[in-house]
Amino acid sequence: MSQQARAIETRAAIIRGAAEAFEQRGYGSTSLAQVSAAAGVTKGALYFHFDSKEALAVAIIDAQHEKSVGAGRALLDHNVPGLRALVSMSYELARQLRDDLIVSAGVRLTIEAVNFSTPVSAPYLDWMVACEEFLRRGIADGDVAPTVDVPAAARFFTAGFTGVQVVSDVLTRRGDIDQRLTEMWSLMLPGLVAPERWDDLKNLAVEVQRERSRPQP
Amino acid sequence: MSQQARAIETRAAIIRGAAEAFEQRGYGSTSLAQVSAAAGVTKGALYFHFDSKEALAVAIIDAQHEKSVGAGRALLDHNVPGLRALVSMSYELARQLRDDLIVSAGVRLTIEAVNFSTPVSAPYLDWMVACEEFLRRGIADGDVAPTVDVPAAARFFTAGFTGVQVVSDVLTRRGDIDQRLTEMWSLMLPGLVAPERWDDLKNLAVEVQRERSRPQP
Known part of the structure; x- marks a missing residue:
């Protein structure tokens, strides 16, 4: 070597x-x-x-962030409809949090980083930008209501997901995170979906969760 | 003495x-x-x-929790309609986070407590119970749709608020928390409000935020 x-x-x-x-x-x-x-x-x-210890933490956060952003990028490249891609991404991030030590440590460090000499804000800001892209695609698809304030929704999706995983971590070491995400979506979808698409999309999160839990070929 | x-x-x-x-x-x-x-x-x-240091952290979390629960209790005792009380409580908690060192440290410690010998779950669980009470009152008032899954909505409110304050802390040291809460509510209210009450309540969060920012007599 x-x-x-x-x-x-x-x-x-x-x-x-x-x-x-x-x-x-x-x-x-x-x-x-x-x-x-x-x-x-x-x-x-x-x-x-x-x-320094902080340099090490920042390297873990960077490695995690690369993995998580990669998952989002893959969904955008596969021409999945925007809203479905956003929902899928949330479950994919949850899977990474459960299965991948670097992701799990990186996300926890991002939250603790409020006390670092330089606060780590890039992961949040990057997620907001990615979510905006999903939501704009969702509007173009006709799934997301054109009246939705895209930057505000992207900010709240990022914050809401952060909170769901923090609380799931404390209460169940992330054992219930998929179920809690489905509850998040059942409360967020009514504020996002175009009225004429509601009947088709109201069960979107349940469908995506079910699909992902099927054994892959 | x-x-x-x-x-x-x-x-x-x-x-x-x-x-x-x-x-x-x-x-x-x-x-x-x-x-x-x-x-x-x-x-x-x-x-x-x-x-121990952990005993000290738990004492701060307890002191914070008492203050925050007290704010929720006061709203419940004053016969404010349930949904309005829940919205008001979120801004009151945000104010405590900004103005009160014990609250601010207690909430941050609650999040770091995932690494304590005994994880601190009581504050989350107590908030979920309090939110359920607000939401049930909201259903009785006719403001909240009776179809809402009350425990699920209470869980997501608790997680969503947690995430909003974490992200606001990292990005702006909580300087933008009120604005981010108003965005949270504009996305959550469509999933909560009874359709026939929508026209009256769609601006509830904006109204509550405005009212609270008026100088008190």
């Missing part, structure tokens, strides 16, 4: 180890000694790649 | 000092030495009242 390949591997191991340690104890209560132990690298190697 | 009165005063000073320290640096990054410095008490006095 080349020296460069080894450096990339070490960096990835540090990020995984740090995600594990932060996820277990929370950001503030985790020491860099615990991170290097969890990653199986020396403190020297750790400092070679990251010069 | 009696010994008991002094003890009560010291305890309150510790809670205020701890709230200040946690609010500035986050829970995990705050040491008990920083708390005793912020509270102006010795470490001995601190340990006399609280036997």
